[in-house]
Amino acid sequence: MIQLDLTPSADTPFFTHETTLAGKDYVFDFAWNTRRAAWVVSMYTKAGEAIFKSQVLRHGRNLLSRALSENAPSGALFCWCNTPGDLSPPRVDELGGRVSIYYATPEEL
DSSP: OEEOOOOOOTTOOEEEEEEEETTEEEEEEEEEETTTTEEEEEEEETTSOEEEEEEEOOBTOBGGGGOOSTTSOSSEEEEEESSTTOOOOOOTTTBTTTEEEEEEOGGGO
């Protein structure tokens, strides 16, 4: 299982993260939506093809279940709370801390 290395801050409500999953390069765009008080993420291939767009991060939801492209990695990409008993969505300063995003291969599921 791979944990995405995310280190945003409350001063950076928009950021891009690049990573390799299942041997392919992907780009993630993260944005803090103040009205919804939630992180929203979109995933693209390195060439710019959308894998998914504007998914709200929620504990345990497989973000790849709504993939728009056949170029999506197989497996699961999900948000997970690292604090036992607290399943609330990540606040603006908690992504990469209290809450992380993980990728699991089909063999790990």
